Amino acid sequence: MQTYDLIVIGAGAAGLLGAGTAAESGLSVLLIEKMEKPARKIRISGKGRCNITNTKQHDDFLEHVYPDSRFLNSALRNFSNFQTIDFFNSLGLKTVVERGERVFPESGKAWDVADCLVNWAKKSGVEIICNTKVKSLNIENNKICSVNADCNNIEKIIEAKYFLITTGGISYPLTGSTGDGYNFAKQAGHTITPLQPSLVPLEIKNHDIQLNKLQLKNVSLSLWVDGEYVDEEFGEMEFNVKGVTGAITLRLSRNAVSAVVAKKQVELKVDLKPALSSEQLQNRILREMQTLQTIEPLLRKLLPQQIIATFAKKANIRQNNKITDLDIKKIIETLKEMTFEVSGFSNFNESIVTAGGVSLKEIDSRTMKSKITENLYFAGEVINLDANTGGYNLQIAFSTARLAAQNIIKK
Ligand SMILES: Cc1cc2nc3c(=O)[nH]c(=O)nc-3n(C[C@H](O)[C@H](O)[C@H](O)COP(=O)(O)OP(=O)(O)OC[C@H]3O[C@@H](n4cnc5c(N)ncnc54)[C@H](O)[C@@H]3O)c2cc1C
CATH class of the missing domain: 3.50.50.60 (FAD/NAD(P)-binding domain)
Incomplete structure (x- = not known):
């Protein structure tokens, strides 16, 4: 032999x-x-x-x-x-x-x-x-x-x-x-x-299935564990049937998975307008409001259609209402920090490493x-x-x- x-x-x-x-x-x-x-x-x-x-x-x-x-x-x-x-x-x-x-x-x-x-x-x-x-x-x-x-x-x-x-x-x-x-x-x-599993999609608590397949480009995604900031990535993310995936999600997933395993509270916050400060957003909204009456057309100018209903729910605003100063404040806060609670992660079948x-x-x-x-x-x-x-x-x-x-x- x-x-x-x-x-x-x-x-x-x-x-x-x-x-x-x-x-x-x-x-x-x-x-x-x-x-x-x-x-x-x-x-x-x-x-x-x-x-x-x-x-x-x-x-x-x-x-x-x-x-x-x-x-x-x-x-x-x-x-x-x-x-x-x-x-x-x-x-x-x-x-x-x-x-x-x-x-x-x-x-x-x-x-x-x-x-x-x-x-x-x-x-x-x-x-x-x-x-x-x-x-x-x-x-x-x-x-x-x-x-x-x-x-x-x-x-x-x-x-x-x-x-x-x-x-x-x-x-x-x-x-x-x-x-x-x-x-x-x-x-x-x-x-x-x-x-x-690492480089893996993350599951979101009470995930809104309506978001499935929505891609967000040029957004900033930050990871928070037990209320503390951990890390942040800029680029593309995508929603799936159970939660979020895409390049920037995957990059944050290693830390997110460890925190979920340790039974900590894990949150993802999306900054939908990272290039604009809250002040710049406010100016833009005020400009837009000169010709608009209600919240709904404003949101359509600011966001992809597929995310508007979830956004309004998270911001706790009614789309058909006339816009108030408080609504503007809530819209800006949610645009800069749309929060999703992470409840789990996909298994090894879907993890890159x-x-x-x-x-x-x-x-x-x-x-x-x-x-x-x-x-x-x-x-x-x-x-x-x-x-x-x-x-x-x-x-x-x-x-x-x-x-x-x-x-x-x-x-
Ligand atoms: C979908 C996907 C996309 C990826 N894209 C990239 C990318 O673009 N860039 C990047 O850097 N990384 C990427 N990765 C990660 C990268 O592919 C892996 O980290 C890398 O291939 C690991 O190489 P490896 O040789 O250690 O193991 P593997 O490539 O997993 O090879 C292990 C081999 O061992 C064989 N084997 C296992 N057990 C036995 C046994 N008992 N007897 C005989 N043979 C056995 C397996 O069949 C397999 O062929 C990706 C991973 C996935 C899943």
Whole structure:
């Protein structure tokens, strides 16, 4: 039976980059994937366009990484977002930089990114087997000697000198990331920190279904926990059947989810007119009122039709009434701070990433090597690292995988 130099478990972003890097330097590498095709998550990433990475400077990049960005420092220095861009460009995949310094393939197709990685890994000498699920590790004297795998209903024991776990989190499980890596890590003596959905839609108490599918652009959304201001994002948000989603909601969701889990009172306040101060709004309303009689046509001038009824309810004003000074005050207050109480969040099926994972304390951040089991490494989302939207999460996968593979090569 062949003993590989390295077995990589999971052919997603981290697995492909890690396996390819090791194979390029001459190691015999087996990459095991349980789905019928590698990189299913990359293929649906970035709404099918794949936001590969971004062009933020090092420190700026790290500000978007949780729960402890220092852990990523060495990996990002070793294989930075700029090196990722060069890497894909050198493989013939042209990239473009868009708003927010986000990097996408020029073709606009996430499939091109996935295929580029798969082809490169294969060319580098990686043996990829799909439809093969690793079920458990065989560990002797604190060292993994082999994995038990189910290959199309045939049980196999496959041996290697080193093992890299890149099984991802438990978000979007239909892509294959079902959390198996957490069990392997536990088997190898690791702690898994509590898992929570992140970059996830939030549910609103007594949600007004009328708002479903309404998109708000150029608004400011702030998160409040137990009456205290936490954070704020500017951009686009969207309502769904249960509450809110869209870029700025997702970015606030990590903190919101933690607060909901801790049973705290969580509120989202939308500033519908962030470019205007209350004073400027008042002047505008007074100008408009010179030709208008009632509240309703005024609201139509200020807001999208779909939100008017909910807005009037929240502001406690009657649309058909003649406008009073008190109404103007209430309208301005609600325009600057339309409050929604958060009652929950969507589950892992709808969360872009998993927060939590293999404890950072038990992995050497300079090598990605397990501090517990001798020949074990981790990379990607299985580690307790997650980040904002904007290409950060894929970059975490690439940087940690590159560092792990390079250290395995050194051994
Ligand atoms: C809808 C969506 C859109 C996203 N868009 C972006 C984006 O545009 N930019 C960005 O930076 N991030 C994005 N992300 C997040 C990003 O895709 C992930 O963080 C990243 O793919 C994680 O890479 P990974 O290699 O660690 O894990 P994954 O990509 O999840 O790969 C893990 C692989 O391991 C395999 N596997 C699991 N268990 C086993 C087992 N027992 N045996 C064999 N194989 C196994 C899985 O089938 C899977 O192929 C998005 C996520 C989602 C869900």
